[in-house]
Amino acid sequence: MERNEIHAFLKKRLEQNGHLLGVACGSGISAKYTEKGGADMLLALNSGRFRQAGTSSLAGFMPFANCNQMVMDFASREIIPSIKKIPVIFGLCATDPTISLPEYLELIHEKKFSGINNYPSIGMIGGKFREALEEEGMTYDKEVEAIRIANQKNIFSVAFVFDELQCEKMLDAGADIICLHLGLTSGGNLGAKKVMSLEESIDASNRIFRICEAIRPSVIKLIYGGPVRTRLDVKYMYDNTIAQGYLGGSSFERIPSEQSLTHVTQEFKMVGKFNQNAELHKMIADVSSHYNYVDLIKEHVAANYMHELIFSDIADKLHISRSYLSTLFKKEMGCTFPEYVRRVRINKAIEIEKCELISFVNLAYLMGYNDYAHFSKAFKKQTGMSPREYFSNKNRKLRESVQ
Incomplete structure (x- = not known):
């Protein structure tokens, strides 16, 4: 989908449903069935692939693989061929010193991706390691540059921001969507243990979205991750902020897989033992669940x-x-x-x-x-x-x- 088509598509979806829903996928089967469930866009992120391998999303920030090549490989083979009706966004590591951003964006477009997203992002990293990266020229401004180049090439872009200054920079660069990234998602066995509270997330969202309203009110405003992981969390954020949608990864892939695979395996394991006592069967499953x-x-x-x-x-x-x-x-x-x-x-x-x-x-x-x-x-x-x-x-x- 081209940029103008995506804008028209998302505007129509907003009018129909009131909010947008994006899913960060790491496999073809996840992409196929989240589209069937009504997702408005898909994000192909390296952390999604690592989740499929049974590791935390944090693995997307570790030196386990070439993240851009990983996304290009699995998404072009598994997601692009099977998704026809909604945009697929490429998770781009803009700070990769081995690529030329203008040329790589052209390659992403040639491979039929609908746009880019700055992930993995320097915005997730702090402390001495952040300082060392920035000394080598690997800064958040490189991600802003990627969004600016995409804007110049008329390629759709989803910008993850972590504070007000980054929001201003991404708006100036021409981002089509501003998404406040609230950190790694909590919940389940592999979820982040230390995250901000929902009330803190509301405050952060309102600060970011006030900037959007002041500079470019038409920009689409979304939230991602952190403590927002269930449908009730999402509704709570909608009720108390002007967020126009939610992007999630672990909420759709990791947490449901952890729960359903555990329960289904237990059910098959108990066949012939407690199949005559449905209530006992249910009690055992409940006690065993997280x-x-x-x-x-x-x-x-x-x-x-x-x-x-x-x-x-x-x-x-x-x-x-x-x-x-x-x-x-x-x-x-x-x-x-x-x-x-x-x-x-x-x-x-x-x-x-x-x-x-x-x-x-x-x-x-x-x-x-x-x-x-x-x-x-x-x-x-x-x-x-x-x-x-x-x-x-x-x-x-x-x-x-x-x-």
């Missing part, structure tokens, strides 16, 4: 936000101490359980009110509040306005935009 208590809490809140939610009751059901569970939750989310519940309820109220004409009193009841005053106080704490002020302001802006 539990993430915070994910279970988020699922519980999503399903029961309209009811009274008592944290100690949840802790009892999970057979874990309340204080320990509270510490886990605060560390991963960056907020307390009551604060998280309030955010979920108010965001849901805004979502419903946009689509349905319903009294604020009834809306408060639907969100799990016993009275309107409590709902209004929570609403104002989150939005800075009462429900009546907020929706009146929204309606006025909507009328002005139509006029």
Whole structure:
């Protein structure tokens, strides 16, 4: 797909679905079935290939292979031939001193890739090693240069940024998509253990996207990685930022594979032993699985936000101490359980009110509040306005935009 075609395609997808979804793939089978599932674009990254080998995404930054050659080999053989309807983006190591960027971008285009992405990125590296790389000319500015050359050659580009200055540079270089990279993805057995909280991710996203709005509002704004790994995490980010989409790798390849392969193998292993006792079979599978208590809490809140939610009751059901569970939750989310519940309820109220004409009193009841005053106080704490002020302001802006 050519650059103008990609813009038209993504604009249409945004209008249809409200958000975009990109998947970083490391194999043909992943690419084929994520396209079937509705992905809007694919990223061919070296870390995706290493995940398929059973290693962490971090391997994409180690001297295990020539990353550009790796992506060129597996993506041109496995992904490009099987993907016809959505763009495939090449993960380019722009700091590779053995290539000429203008010539290599021409090769990428000739191989039918739709665009480039600056990965692996210097932005993921810090400390003395970062200083040594920069002394050798391997800087983030080389990645900016790659995006600028792509822009000059009319090649689509997805720019990973890690701070405000990098965002400004990539916007000036002409990036078509600005994607805030939140770090290696957490979760599962091989996931990153130290990541920022979701609340910190919201703050970082809003800082980056404010720059986008000030310099080039039309640029597509996405988020990637870090603590954002489940559908509920993605929705939480959508509700609290102006992100227009999500890019994920481990969320679609590594974590589902870890879970499904373990469970399917256990099921086959138990054939003839417990096949007459389905409940026992399920209990064994559940006990053997990798539990993430915070994910279970988020699922519980999503399903029961309209009811009274008592944290100690949840802790009892999970057979874990309340204080320990509270510490886990605060560390991963960056907020307390009551604060998280309030955010979920108010965001849901805004979502419903946009689509349905319903009294604020009834809306408060639907969100799990016993009275309107409590709902209004929570609403104002989150939005800075009462429900009546907020929706009146929204309606006025909507009328002005139509006029």
